[in-house]
Amino acid sequence: MISFETFYRSEYRAMLAIALALASDSSSAEDLVQEAFISAHRRWDRVSQYDSPRAWVRRAVINRATSLRRRVAAEFRAVARVGPPPPAPPDLSAETAAVWKEVHKLPRRQQQAVALYYVGQLSMIEIADVMGCSNGAVKSHLHRARETLKDMLAPWNEETQ
Amino acid sequence: MNNVEQRLQRAAAETRQSAHDRWPRELDEKARRDRAASGWIVFAGAFTLVAMTFGLIPWLVGGTDAQLQMGDTPPLSAPADTGAPATTAPADPSTAAVSTCSADGVTLPPGPSGLPDAVAATGAAIVEAATSCDLAAIEALAGEGFTTSFGGGGVENFARWENEGEGKLGILVQILGMSHAIVQTEGGEIYVWPAAFGYDRWDDIPDDLIDELRQIYTDEELDQISGLGSYGGWRTGIDQDGDWMFYVAGD
Numbered sequence: 511m512i513s514f515e516t517f518y519r520s521e522y523r524a525m526l527a528i529a530l531a532l533a534s535d536s537s538s539a540e541d542l543v544q545e546a547f548i549s550a551h552r553r554w555d556r557v558s559q560y561d562s563p564r565a566w567v568r569r570a571v572i573n574r575a576t577s578l579r580r581r582v583a584a585e586f587r588a589v590a591r592v593g594p595p596p597p598a599p600p601d602l603s604a605e606t607a608a609v610w611k612e613v614h615k616l617p618r619r620q621q622q623a624v625a626l627y628y629v630g631q632l633s634m635i636e637i638a639d640v641m642g643c644s645n646g647a648v649k650s651h652l653h654r655a656r657e658t659l660k661d662m663l664a665p666w667n668e669e670t671q
Numbered sequence: 672m673n674n675v676e677q678r679l680q681r682a683a684a685e686t687r688q689s690a691h692d693r694w695p696r697e698l699d700e701k702a703r704r705d706r707a708a709s710g711w712i713v714f715a716g717a718f719t720l721v722a723m724t725f726g727l728i729p730w731l732v733g734g735t736d737a738q739l740q741m742g743d744t745p746p747l748s749a750p751a752d753t754g755a756p757a758t759t760a761p762a763d764p765s766t767a768a769v770s771t772c773s774a775d776g777v778t779l780p781p782g783p784s785g786l787p788d789a790v791a792a793t794g795a796a797i798v799e800a801a802t803s804c805d806l807a808a809i810e811a812l813a814g815e816g817f818t819t820s821f822g823g824g825g826v827e828n829f830a831r832w833e834n835e836g837e838g839k840l841g842i843l844v845q846i847l848g849m850s851h852a853i854v855q856t857e858g859g860e861i862y863v864w865p866a867a868f869g870y871d872r873w874d875d876i877p878d879d880l881i882d883e884l885r886q887i888y889t890d891e892e893l894d895q896i897s898g899l900g901s902y903g904g905w906r907t908g909i910d911q912d913g914d915w916m917f918y919v920a921g922d
Contacts, residue, residue: 523691523693526690526693527691531686540693545900549874549898553894556890569895573900602682602686605682606685606686609678609681628683629686631687656676656679659675
């Protein structure tokens, strides 16, 4: 059985990348990733036995990230930090931030599919497993997301061309 | 590759790099445990969010997807003005007959205490209808805009679930025997079972309420549900006037 510490160290950044695409800011993204790992830690005896503990944590991250409750719950940003402060991360560029801002306007399942596909680089089967739906549903979410984003990103496209 | 695809790929690559440059934060278990429980949802703004999340908006505003789907079933009779809705119903052949009943043998829960009369009466009527597998009565109890299952749907789901061997009447009876939460709305209170639903965060749910959930979920299932961040399993709600509003799972 893989130790939780090893799992955490190996998976943290991949989970954070997905969270960065879905959360409103980097602090929130770090908070929700920590919460997801803490949940896994508390039940690690069982979660570690699952076929894919990684999928379990991914699911926890995307569900937390797109929770409407989270969007307005200031207390979620109040998670205390211990240990040495992390090095200051580079901010996302204005263009990237603008892309995610538009993605956040999509229905939550489409947001999740976009984050898992583009940022997580998961296969359709993996995304379906994480989201608890069929491959066809994943494809549909992605298709609809791209169609919507064509319109939403159009003004930016015109300005930059 | 079109422009949207390119922009998504570029944004994703930059985001992955940004994450790669970040040092894993130390897990802060103690701080998480020390945080105060968020408790009941006690203000209308929060209810709006809950309603949006769990599909109650159709009931509140009237005339969205959930109600459109109800158009496939005959109009439902209004609840009786005694607060206890009528249990005789316009029997719909699609919902009146089931081959098995998931509530067979389910022990009747004790009547919940501290409930308004109208809520208690509806709760008792639901239990009675479910334990007798009387889908016509279930249909009569479900008011206009009543929602079941994922993303909407009406009382017709009960017959389908039972006939497909995934009966939910038994679970309905069991959760009505658990503790309840009270959700405050601008229009009054909604009583929701199980009480675990009243907590914004899974980790804030007291152990005794988690234990209640073990009546209907295995430990592994609870682990999966906990991944949602809050209780997203089967739950049912009755408003203060005794109108049965929803029986849903998921988000």
